[in-house]
Amino acid sequence: MSQKISDSTIRRLSVYLRLLEDLEKAGTPTVSSEELARRGGTTAAQIRKDLSLFGSFGKRGLGYTVAELASRVRRILGLSGAWRVALVGAGRIGSALFAYPNLASRGFHIVVVVDNDPEKVGTQWGEVRIRPQEELEDAIRSEKVDMAIVAVPVEAGQSVVDRVVSAGVRGILNFAPTPLQVPRDVWIKDVNLVIEMEALSYALSQGGED
Amino acid sequence: MSQKISDSTIRRLSVYLRLLEDLEKAGTPTVSSEELARRGGTTAAQIRKDLSLFGSFGKRGLGYTVAELASRVRRILGLSGAWRVALVGAGRIGSALFAYPNLASRGFHIVVVVDNDPEKVGTQWGEVRIRPQEELEDAIRSEKVDMAIVAVPVEAGQSVVDRVVSAGVRGILNFAPTPLQVPRDVWIKDVNLVIEMEALSYALSQGGED
DNA sequence: TCCTGTGAAACGGTTCACAGCC
DNA sequence: GGCTGTGAACCGTTTCACAGGA
Numbered sequence: 001m002s003q004k005i006s007d008s009t010i011r012r013l014s015v016y017l018r019l020l021e022d023l024e025k026a027g028t029p030t031v032s033s034e035e036l037a038r039r040g041g042t043t044a045a046q047i048r049k050d051l052s053l054f055g056s057f058g059k060r061g062l063g064y065t066v067a068e069l070a071s072r073v074r075r076i077l078g079l080s081g082a083w084r085v086a087l088v089g090a091g092r093i094g095s096a097l098f099a100y101p102n103l104a105s106r107g108f109h110i111v112v113v114v115d116n117d118p119e120k121v122g123t124q125w126g127e128v129r130i131r132p133q134e135e136l137e138d139a140i141r142s143e144k145v146d147m148a149i150v151a152v153p154v155e156a157g158q159s160v161v162d163r164v165v166s167a168g169v170r171g172i173l174n175f176a177p178t179p180l181q182v183p184r185d186v187w188i189k190d191v192n193l194v195i196e197m198e199a200l201s202y203a204l205s206q207g208g209e210d
Numbered sequence: 211m212s213q214k215i216s217d218s219t220i221r222r223l224s225v226y227l228r229l230l231e232d233l234e235k236a237g238t239p240t241v242s243s244e245e246l247a248r249r250g251g252t253t254a255a256q257i258r259k260d261l262s263l264f265g266s267f268g269k270r271g272l273g274y275t276v277a278e279l280a281s282r283v284r285r286i287l288g289l290s291g292a293w294r295v296a297l298v299g300a301g302r303i304g305s306a307l308f309a310y311p312n313l314a315s316r317g318f319h320i321v322v323v324v325d326n327d328p329e330k331v332g333t334q335w336g337e338v339r340i341r342p343q344e345e346l347e348d349a350i351r352s353e354k355v356d357m358a359i360v361a362v363p364v365e366a367g368q369s370v371v372d373r374v375v376s377a378g379v380r381g382i383l384n385f386a387p388t389p390l391q392v393p394r395d396v397w398i399k400d401v402n403l404v405i406e407m408e409a410l411s412y413a414l415s416q417g418g419e420d
Numbered sequence: 421t422c423c424t425g426t427g428a429a430a431c432g433g434t435t436c437a438c439a440g441c442c
Numbered sequence: 443g444g445c446t447g448t449g450a451a452c453c454g455t456t457t458c459a460c461a462g463g464a
Contacts, residue, residue: 006455007409014408015389032423041389044423045457052425060424061464077408078415092309096302102364102387102404108411147410171410173403177312179225179251187413189406193383194312196399198224198287199217200357200381201318203397205288216433242445254445255435262447270446271442 009050013073015040016047020070032063082107086140086169088160089151090115090123090130093175097149098125108147112139136160140167147171154178161188219260223283225250226257230280242273292317296350296379298370299361300325300333300340303385307359308335318357322349346370350377357381364388371398 019039023031033044033051040047051057057072058064074080085103087094087110097103098110113125116133123130131139139145148164150157150172157176164172165186172188174180177195182188229249233241243254250257261267267282268274284290295313297304297320307313308320323335326343333340341349349355358374360367360382367386374382375396382398384390387405392398 004454008455010409010412011405013412014405017408018388034423041391043457045459046455048423048425049456056425058424059464060462061422063423076412078411079408083407083411083414092306096306097403099302100403103407106404106408108404108407146414147407171414173406173410178228181251187410189410191401191403191406193307193310193401194316194318195221195224196383196401197293197313197316197318197357198227198289199220200383200397200399201288201293202220202223202286204293204356204381214432218433244445253435255437258446259434259448266447268446269442270440271444273445 005053009053010077012040012042012046012050013077015042016050017070017073017077017079020066020073023066024070028066030063031066031069033058035063079107082109083147084143084145085110086112086114086136086143086145086148086164087151088114088133088136088148088164089156089175090117090120090125091151094149094151095125097151098128110149111143112145114139136163137167140164140169145169147173149173149175151175215263219263220287222250222252222256222260223287225252226260227280227283227287227289230276230283233276234280238276240273241276241279243268245273289317292319293357294353294355295320296322296324296346296353296355296358296374297361298324298343298346298358298374299366299385300327300330300335301361304359304361305335307361308338320359321353322355324349346373347377350374350379355379357383359383359385361385 016036019036033047037044037047054076055072057069085108087098090113098113103110111128113128113130114133114136115121115130120130121132146169148169150160150164152160154176157174157178158180161172161174161180161182165182170186172182172186174188174190177192180188226246229246243257247254247257264286265282267279295318297308300323304323308323313320320338323338323340324343324346325331325340330340331342356379358379360370360374362370364386367384367388368390371382371384371390371392375392380396382392382396384398384400387402390398
């Protein structure tokens with residue numbers, strides 16, 4: 001079952017799932033790879049290839065059953081249950097993420113918030129109380145946290161990552177704009193807005209020859 | 211000069227630039243591809259290949275002059291001047307971005323902020339007054355905006371993108387978690403936190419076989 | 421007939437290895 | 443001798459095209 005699956009395949013599955021859920025809501029019973037490709041801005045062959053890496057979910061001549069495929073993709077992505085997430089850094093980005101509805105609705109529940117600003121510590125955010133940074137490891141363990149979102153200034157990034165890893169977290173979403181070191185069995189995804197903007201800068205300064 | 215340059219090359223250049231600026235600050239006069247690779251978590255061959263797509267910036271036997279290479283890369287990425295940016299959506303994510311120091315320090319200046327919440331319209335953010343959504347196109351034109359950051363709810367994403375494009379913007383950073391349509395001469399970069407989290411979900415639910 | 425599932429071909433990006441210049 | 447610049451080999455991903463089942 002687990003051969004070599006590329007990151008881009010996984011990201012596309014995530015997009016397919018969203019499209020499938022839209023179709024589900026709309027009550028569409030079945031969908032072809034062609035139709036899904038049209039909606040997702042990709043190709044039918046790509047979709048069939050992606051899915052074929054995990055099994056045969058369709059029916060020749062008919063397409064895919066929307067509800068069934070959605071459920072299969074959800075299972076592939078590990079989204080059947082809920083994930084428990086720690087947020088490190090309750091600054092502007094952290095608080096925006098905490099309130100971001102799409103995370104919770106997709107099963108990512110922020111159950112721990114940590115910050116090092118004494119003004120913020122003790123504050124209640126919904127059901128979560130902001131804890132001081134010293135409690136990071138304990139909170140991760142007692143709240144059975146699976147993933148961490150790191151939204152701290154660049155200079156604190158590495159030490160925060162080291163600490164969440166030492167407490168047993170194996171998946172990290174990182175907003176600190178610097179390459180961070182993690183052990184090979186820990187997964188880290190970087191969100192770097194400056195890199196995205198600079199890629200735009202490059203594209204625009206090319207003067208527009210497509 | 212402009213052959214086919216991949217997006218990944220551009221993103222790596224952005225990383226190299228940051229490393230070079232660190233070296234510049236530290237007063238290091240020259241650097242080899244080997245050394246740069248070590249710091250950036252990549253390979254020396256990769257760096258030489260990336261740079262060779264744009265010219266020959268080093269000296270054989272010596273390496274690269276830090277200040278010169280930084281300046282070259284800055285020019286390649288179109289970062290010599292300043293970019294004027296419109297922020298559409300002054301909600302939590304929008305306000306976090308507005309205050310994000312790394313954007314301004316890299317030459318991305320938010321000169322227009324638009325929101326559709328009457329409570330927010332008229333509020334002053336630093337030097338920028340939040341404008342009503344009707345003024346979007348006018349503001350983009352009068353403020354000579356080059357790029358837009360779209361941080362609005364998913365259902366408003368497409369119409370906002372259509373409007374900024376019609377006003378002449380050709381580079382968009384999009385936070386709306388849905389695939390958006392733009393003309394072929396417009397560049398859009400999506401930041402989709404849910405996809406990142408779902409990629410982590412997949413990795414973790416694989417049970418840890420590397 | 422229609423549409424999936426999948427080997428095979430094509431493509432593009434990364435790594436290798438070395439010629440060439442300091 | 444040291445390190446860059448680059449063609450060639452390699453490798454992973456995408457696209458093609460079609461066999462095969464509904």
